[in-house]
Amino acid sequence: MQGIVGYGAYIPRNRIKVEEIAKVWGADAPSYKRGLMLEEKSVPSPDQDTITMSVEASKNALKRAKIDPAEIGAVYIGSESHPYAVKPSGTVLAEALGATPEAHTADFEFACKAGTEGMYVALSLVKADEIKYGLAVGADTSQGAPGDALEYSAAAGAASFIFGKENIVAKAIETYAYMTDTPDFWRREYQYYPQHGGRFTGDPAYFKHITGAAKGIMDKAGMKPADFDYVIFHQPNGKFPFRVGKMLGFQKEQIEPGWLVNLLGNTYSGSSPLGLTSTLDISKSGDMILIVSYGSGAGSDAFIFEVTDRIDEVRDLAPKTRDVLENNRNYLEYGEYAKFRHKIKKAD
């Protein structure tokens, strides 16, 4: 049986509050906080990007996996903020971990589901016995245009998973993918900020694909919402995961352990994978976990995991996600945030 042998998370320490952004644009902070169920979001320092966060999250995953990195046969990073337009992110990660040269490396892109895409492929290669271990990261330093609703949520973080067949922390019981061509959110070549279709990102996009993938995987596995201890949905804002959970018949208590968005923001490719790390942090042997990602464009990947008793052995070998999220926070003013995110145009 294949599954997760190690997992790790990384979240930058910088935060900006909804009030601080709203103040600059003359927006009503309480209505944004209520409407999006957001308090604050993480912000990368100028020396942090998708590659640096992927390395740190993966080193945490290696601490829990306790494997020789030279045995990792695939290294994937899913992100919509790869630092280079041409030159892979995965090669830096593989080199930093000591997984080169005998490894397959690829950078995935599919809006917010690029992370679970990498997980899907790495897990499948392990299942097919093509590789002994496969590593996949979901990471982003996502950007929202100044003043746009996305600016309140676009955040930074990374989650890394190592898949294998021995010493499993969580067995992969089932996988499922659901996608259509739906232009709800995009960024054209050479454009700095993405565009989105406003309310079109809801029903025909997020809700259709998440419910489609969740129902599909539960049918395939012969399971129903009550059979799961925890469920993680993609978290573009605070409200959507609870609303889609209710539509599918899940309870608030099943969603809350993996619901990080109110303090973290939307980490795009890292969003549902980070929710999975925080859920694994508090899970126990036998727990059943459903994770459903969502990426605009549009599609969802779904996985069912069953936690094993090895979780007690590895949980404390690396920082727990919620501890990192709730401690060591450094609050920025909008000016510092604008500088950090390169929103200020300087003279050449």
Add this chain to the structure above:
Amino acid sequence: MPTPSRYWREIPQRYRFEANQCTKCQAKFFPPRLICPECKNKELEETKIEEKGKLLTYTIIRVPPHQYVDQAPFAVGIVELDDGVKLTGQIVDCDFDDLKIGMRLKLEFRKVYQEGDSGILCYGYKFVPD
């Protein structure tokens, strides 16, 4: 780290902290050496430096080289790692008021430098509070 080739040559040290150690006198070298300068032994074995240590001394750079202007002011310190190796590096994620001689620090992977708007991105280690 001004050129891709020089940056590339330093990857084993900047990414993975690869060092070597004299098999006779146990002296440790980072970056690795071909001959031990202590006992002239040519047999050295591969090892890694420890990733945690304590701050020996530091300074705040307020007038940096031009490629670091956006990062200023920033702290640079000498850290004695747990294996005795002394390493110089930037200290980040720490307010200047919280910097204390003897404080525990660890290495973290960060972007150290970028060659303008179109050159390569240079990654490596910086120190953060442990």
